[in-house]
Amino acid sequence: MTTQAKPEEAAAGGGSSTAFLSVRDLSVRFSTEDGVVRAVDNLSFDVEPGTTLGIVGESGSGKSVTNLAILGLHNPEKTDITGSIKLAGQELVGASTKELEKLRGKTMSMIFQDPLTALSPFHTIGKQIGETFRKHTGASKKEARDRAIEMLTKVGIPQPNVRVDDYPHQFSGGMRQRAMIAMSLVCNPKLVIADEPTTALDVTVQAQILDLLKDLQQEMGTAIILITHDLGVVANTAQKIMVMYAGRAVERGTVREVLKTPQHPYTWGLLSSMPNLSGPVDVPLRPVRGTPPSLINLPSGCPFNPRCDFREKVVGGGCTSERPALLPEAGHATACHLTAAQKQDIFIDQIQPRLG
Amino acid sequence: MLRFLVRRSLGALVILLIISMVTFALFFAIPADPARLYCGKVCSPENLVLIKHSMGLDQSVPMQYWNWLSGIFVGHTYPGGDVPHCDAPCFGWSFVKKDMVLDTLMDRFPTTLSLTVGSAVVFLIFGIGTGMLAAHKQGKAADKIASAASLVATSMQIYVAGPLALWALVYSTDLLDLPTYVPITEDPIGWFTGLLVPWIVLSLIWTANYTRMTRSSMVEQLTEDYVRTARAKGMSGTSVFMRYAWRGAMGTIVTVFGIDLGVLLGGAIITESTFGLHGLGELAIRSFIDSDLSMLVGVTMVAATFIVIFNIVVDAVYALIDPRIRLA
Ligand SMILES: Nc1ncnc2c1ncn2[C@@H]1O[C@H](COP(=O)(O)OP(=O)(O)OP(=O)(O)O)[C@@H](O)[C@H]1O
Numbered sequence: 001m002t003t004q005a006k007p008e009e010a011a012a013g014g015g016s017s018t019a020f021l022s023v024r025d026l027s028v029r030f031s032t033e034d035g036v037v038r039a040v041d042n043l044s045f046d047v048e049p050g051t052t053l054g055i056v057g058e059s060g061s062g063k064s065v066t067n068l069a070i071l072g073l074h075n076p077e078k079t080d081i082t083g084s085i086k087l088a089g090q091e092l093v094g095a096s097t098k099e100l101e102k103l104r105g106k107t108m109s110m111i112f113q114d115p116l117t118a119l120s121p122f123h124t125i126g127k128q129i130g131e132t133f134r135k136h137t138g139a140s141k142k143e144a145r146d147r148a149i150e151m152l153t154k155v156g157i158p159q160p161n162v163r164v165d166d167y168p169h170q171f172s173g174g175m176r177q178r179a180m181i182a183m184s185l186v187c188n189p190k191l192v193i194a195d196e197p198t199t200a201l202d203v204t205v206q207a208q209i210l211d212l213l214k215d216l217q218q219e220m221g222t223a224i225i226l227i228t229h230d231l232g233v234v235a236n237t238a239q240k241i242m243v244m245y246a247g248r249a250v251e252r253g254t255v256r257e258v259l260k261t262p263q264h265p266y267t268w269g270l271l272s273s274m275p276n277l278s279g280p281v282d283v284p285l286r287p288v289r290g291t292p293p294s295l296i297n298l299p300s301g302c303p304f305n306p307r308c309d310f311r312e313k314v315v316g317g318g319c320t321s322e323r324p325a326l327l328p329e330a331g332h333a334t335a336c337h338l339t340a341a342q343k344q345d346i347f348i349d350q351i352q353p354r355l356g
Numbered sequence: 357m358l359r360f361l362v363r364r365s366l367g368a369l370v371i372l373l374i375i376s377m378v379t380f381a382l383f384f385a386i387p388a389d390p391a392r393l394y395c396g397k398v399c400s401p402e403n404l405v406l407i408k409h410s411m412g413l414d415q416s417v418p419m420q421y422w423n424w425l426s427g428i429f430v431g432h433t434y435p436g437g438d439v440p441h442c443d444a445p446c447f448g449w450s451f452v453k454k455d456m457v458l459d460t461l462m463d464r465f466p467t468t469l470s471l472t473v474g475s476a477v478v479f480l481i482f483g484i485g486t487g488m489l490a491a492h493k494q495g496k497a498a499d500k501i502a503s504a505a506s507l508v509a510t511s512m513q514i515y516v517a518g519p520l521a522l523w524a525l526v527y528s529t530d531l532l533d534l535p536t537y538v539p540i541t542e543d544p545i546g547w548f549t550g551l552l553v554p555w556i557v558l559s560l561i562w563t564a565n566y567t568r569m570t571r572s573s574m575v576e577q578l579t580e581d582y583v584r585t586a587r588a589k590g591m592s593g594t595s596v597f598m599r600y601a602w603r604g605a606m607g608t609i610v611t612v613f614g615i616d617l618g619v620l621l622g623g624a625i626i627t628e629s630t631f632g633l634h635g636l637g638e639l640a641i642r643s644f645i646d647s648d649l650s651m652l653v654g655v656t657m658v659a660a661t662f663i664v665i666f667n668i669v670v671d672a673v674y675a676l677i678d679p680r681i682r683l684a
């Protein structure tokens with residue numbers, strides 16, 4: 001983890017009025033044959049203009065579901081979405097398809113994980129970029145093509161005026177993801193959601209793509225939600241972090257707060273399971289023990305309790321009976337019954353030495 | 357694309373050559389002796405030798421094959437003198453029909469083509485149309501009705517549905533004409549009404565397959581990542597459906613249709629006898645019964661040629677649809 005200077009603002013929380021995206025009490029439930037999947041449960045967060053929020057959590061913690069809900073991409077017949085998602089003041093939960101179509105690609109856009117499957121194999125890169133532009137600006141075919149070339153130049157594709165007519169399968173993995181970024185930024189959206197944008201790429205390309213995103217963000221003032229498994233990635237690119245577990249936020253704060261002084265047992269687990277370049281080499285990795293809970297039958301109380309090493313420390317056995325709220329409302333917050341003093345002590349005595 | 361077509365056409369010629377050899381070998385391995393049949397009930401040995409000679413059957417099978425093959429390019433004169441010279445392209449003389457094989461084929465071919473292509477057009481339009489509708493209304497009433505109807509229709513067989521339709525539409529009600537073939541160049545309306553009943557029956561049976569196939573590949577395409585991307589960039593439902601999902605589903609449909617055209621052509625044997633039409637299918641059965649070997653070889657080669665051409669066209673269309681194939 002590099003310790004590079006980065007803007008650190010007051011932590012996200014409560015009804016921040018400067019937020020571009022404001023999510024409140026968002027719940028997403030899928031009805032399936034096995035029962036109701038509570039994929040996202042009572043989630044609240046904000047994203048300020050021009051900043052990056054990193055969302056981390058194990059597979060199945062609800063990261064993608066949250067962000068697909070923002071874009072309104074869930075099948076409305078099988079999905080029950082409650083709560084509020086406000087984009088620049090406009091309520092998106094319950095908005096009509098027409099309204100959402102106008103916002104998608106223009107005000108908010110998405111970069112998907114695997115650009116090979118996420119780009120259409122049947123249309124040229126230029127068409128796919130230009131199409132978004134035409135849809136939202138009414139530009140002519142020629143203008144859209146010029147814009148596509150301009151965007152390809154911006155994301156660093158060599159010979160953009162030739163490659164614009166290529167199909168995705170003629171691009172390398174890294175170039176495809178650049179094209180995907182070009183496509184999502186073609187209308188200068190105010191919010192970009194990047195769902196594990198580098199997972200499908202090899203390590204050197206990953207760094208380039210993240211740098212590119214950062215540069216473009218600075219140039220265009222875009223707010224970014226960066227979803228990732230990789231805490232190293234958020235450390236370098238985000239200002240704020242939200243850690244998700246079983247569809248809920250368990251810890252939230254600035255990058256420094258969450259990574260340097262994490263206060264939630266699950267975050268401790270995540271950090272210990274991550275290779276640390278600056279730490280001692282011989283400290284073994286410790287994956288978070290156990291497996292993620294079933295979202296159909298969540299454990300009562302704290303959903304993390306079956307995997308938690310510290311629940312004995314909570315007086316009165318609250319861990320299995322009462323669900324901890326994410327507190328405090330603003331600033332560095334955790335959803336855990338341990339007292340602030342306990343968290344502080346455990347972190348300093350047991351966790352910090354492990355992290356190096 | 358041009359290189360592709362040239363390469364495939366050359367390959368097709370080789371395949372047809374092989375098919376013709378196999379056909380020859382097979383048919384001449386059949387114990388039936390056309391010369392004896394032709395000679396009649398009372399047949400003197402001398403007469404038989406003479407007939408064998410004039411039919412060219414006294415030569416070795418490879419030699420007969422060579423005569424047949426070279427006849428296509430340079431024509432063929434039968435020994436014996438009572439058969440007219442067969443001009444190139446010569447596919448032989450039918451001693452049963454007392455006519456040039458090629459002339460008979462040309463005479464019969466339009467019937468089979470009209471039957472096949474006509475019903476294919478109808479079942480493609482209706483099959484794909486209802487399939488798209490069902491995919492669009494996934495899980496709703498329209499989808500369920502289409503699925504149930506297609507299940508019933510698929511289980512129908514031509515030899516049941518055909519006579520049933522004839523009875524219902526022609527014999528008992530006089531609603532439509534008894535199937536006949538009138539060349540489209542002579543009387544387009546007569547051509548149309550003459551083939552209407554077989555088209556309706558064939559389409560009923562085949563539409564269902566295409567409804568189900570179109571529905572399932574559309575449903576599958578709609579869950580593809582790139583379709584989600586299209587929605588994520590604000591494309592409207594229609595454009596996602598037509599420009600993205602349909603584009604992806606087309607490949608499957610074209611491939612299956614290529615195979616089905618062959619099946620449909622082969623099915624002409626049953627279809628034509630069901631409806632009393634005189635096309636290649638009926639000709640094939642007739643020639644088989646009559647041991648008319650030269651005609652059988654001719655019919656087989658026409659069918660093989662068409663199936664090979666269908667395949668090339670399907671592959672070309674597939675390449676047009678999918679740039680990953682075209683630019684590979
Ligand atoms: N359409 C759906 N129907 C039913 N369950 C779903 C649906 N989409 C997602 N889920 C479930 O919701 C949970 C959260 O999924 P989600 O894709 O948000 O996880 P994630 O945090 O993005 O994980 P990953 O890191 O693997 O991408 C998973 O258990 C998943 O199985």
Ligand code: SF4
Pocket residue numbers: 264265266302303304305306308309310311314319324335336337338
């Ligand atoms: S509430 Fe209890 S079980 Fe949950 S994380 Fe805190 S200590 Fe562990």
Ligand SMILES: [Mg+2]
Pocket residue numbers: 063064065195
């Ligand atoms: Mg995901």
